[in-house]
Amino acid sequence: MYRGSMPRTKGDHEARRRDVSAAVWQVMATRGFAGLTLRAVAAELGATTGLLTHYFPTKQALVEYALDLLEQRTVSRPRRHTGEGLAAFRDALLDILPLTPEATDSNRIWVSSWDTALSDPALSTDHARKYAKGRDRLIERVAAAQELGELSPGNPARIAAGAQAFVLGLVVQALFDPAVFPPARQVELLDDYLAALTASH
Amino acid sequence: MYRGSMPRTKGDHEARRRDVSAAVWQVMATRGFAGLTLRAVAAELGATTGLLTHYFPTKQALVEYALDLLEQRTVSRPRRHTGEGLAAFRDALLDILPLTPEATDSNRIWVSSWDTALSDPALSTDHARKYAKGRDRLIERVAAAQELGELSPGNPARIAAGAQAFVLGLVVQALFDPAVFPPARQVELLDDYLAALTASH
Numbered sequence: 117m118y119r120g121s122m123p124r125t126k127g128d129h130e131a132r133r134r135d136v137s138a139a140v141w142q143v144m145a146t147r148g149f150a151g152l153t154l155r156a157v158a159a160e161l162g163a164t165t166g167l168l169t170h171y172f173p174t175k176q177a178l179v180e181y182a183l184d185l186l187e188q189r190t191v192s193r194p195r196r197h198t199g200e201g202l203a204a205f206r207d208a209l210l211d212i213l214p215l216t217p218e219a220t221d222s223n224r225i226w227v228s229s230w231d232t233a234l235s236d237p238a239l240s241t242d243h244a245r246k247y248a249k250g251r252d253r254l255i256e257r258v259a260a261a262q263e264l265g266e267l268s269p270g271n272p273a274r275i276a277a278g279a280q281a282f283v284l285g286l287v288v289q290a291l292f293d294p295a296v297f298p299p300a301r302q303v304e305l306l307d308d309y310l311a312a313l314t315a316s317h
Numbered sequence: 318m319y320r321g322s323m324p325r326t327k328g329d330h331e332a333r334r335r336d337v338s339a340a341v342w343q344v345m346a347t348r349g350f351a352g353l354t355l356r357a358v359a360a361e362l363g364a365t366t367g368l369l370t371h372y373f374p375t376k377q378a379l380v381e382y383a384l385d386l387l388e389q390r391t392v393s394r395p396r397r398h399t400g401e402g403l404a405a406f407r408d409a410l411l412d413i414l415p416l417t418p419e420a421t422d423s424n425r426i427w428v429s430s431w432d433t434a435l436s437d438p439a440l441s442t443d444h445a446r447k448y449a450k451g452r453d454r455l456i457e458r459v460a461a462a463q464e465l466g467e468l469s470p471g472n473p474a475r476i477a478a479g480a481q482a483f484v485l486g487l488v489v490q491a492l493f494d495p496a497v498f499p500p501a502r503q504v505e506l507l508d509d510y511l512a513a514l515t516a517s518h
Contacts, residue, residue, distance in 0.1 A: 146436075148433075148435055148436045150432050150433055227431050227432070227435065228431070228432040228436075230429070230492075230493075231349040231350055231428070231429040231430075231432040232349075232351055232432075233493070234425060234493070235348050235349045235351060235352055235429075244493040244494040244497075247490060247494065248494065248497070270509075274505070274506065274509055275509075277490070277498075277506055278483070278509055278510055280486065280490065281484075281487040281489075282483045282486055283482075283486065284485070284486030284489050284490065285481065285482035285484065285486030285487070285488075286482040286486070288431065288482075288486070288489075289448060289478070289482055289485065291431075291435060292434070292441060292444050292445040292448060293445040293448065293449065296445075296449070304475070305478055305479050308475055308476075309483075312513040312514050312516075313513050315516065
């Protein structure tokens with residue numbers, strides 16, 4: 117289907133981009149950034165490596181595309197909205213955890229991206245910026261929970277940084293040991309964390 | 318110095334192994350597992366790639382060696398001993414954090430190993446086993462702190478899993494954003510975490 121032919125219409129082009137994105141995502145979810153090659157994406161897509169070079173002239177272009185795709189899918193993922201204040205803070209933390217197959221793939225790709233990102237100052241800065249934005253969103257929810265008297269009046273930035281650390285580490289544990297950290301266990305540990313935060317005020 | 322020659326005595330051999338280990342470590346600390354190649358290790362060592370194939374006939378052998386080296390250096394690293402009970406629990410958590418340049422290199426290599434390990438079921442199982450052993454050591458310290466009445470009588474395995482999640486995530490934040498998470502900030506956040514744990518009992 118893809119061999120050698122170029123897209124002829126805007127619709128064709130967009131359909132093919134979606135297929136390429138799905139193939140890049142699938143390769144990353146299975147093999148990580150270390151296994152992300154033009155050859156692997158071509159095999160996933162049932163296309164030639166030659167066709168892929170049309171989209172990604174270099175390995176660097178493929179890595180950048182993959183990182184953009186990861187950010188897009190993270191930003192546009194479905195979010196929980198079960199309430200205000202502490203409930204909204206908990207929702208934001210649950211949204212990060214690998215509680216579904218889709219969230220597991222996405223987290224596996226995030227964790228895999230860390231090796232690539234730490235080796236490249238520009239990518240590393242970009243990751244730092246993304247995590248800082250994530251903390252900013254948590255800070256708003258901490259402040260809202262404090263206003264409702266559901267969280268201690270401590271520094272919201274410190275509470276948000278601590279909570280972000282907690283869920284990032286829980287992601288890593290759950291990816292390596294899904295038998296020990298199934299979704300129910302992750303939620304239980306997060307609730308222990310939140311219970312300690314709320315009990316200490 | 319290394320070009321083409323084979324070690325002649327046991328002393329030569331051991332000195333060379335130490336040099337090779339130092340070169341593998343340095344490459345991983347700078348470029349991660351993604352940048353760990355025979356060529357990069359040879360360049361770091363000032364040796365030929367040919368000599369390196371004597372030690373590492375395949376890329377897989379080099380990766381396994383690097384993972385063993387990471388475990389050895391982690392196991393043999395200096396440890397804090399400032400007290401018993403809660404102080405010993407805090408020491409064990411501080412020992413994990415990137416508070417020194419050496420601990421930063423080691424953590425950067427651990428985080429980098431996750432991409433490689435998640436793509437390989439045997440390596441992934443091995444990482445899960447290492448983190449489970451780490452939790453077992455934390456459980457002992459939690460139980461000791463509980464006996465001294467310094468921590469709540471909750472399930473020690475849950476408290477240990479939560480604390481391990483917290484420090485793993487703090488490692489990731491500190492590696493990406495050392496300006497926002499310098500050592501003093503990491504210790505402050507850990508102490509907030511411990512304060513919430515102790516206040517909630």
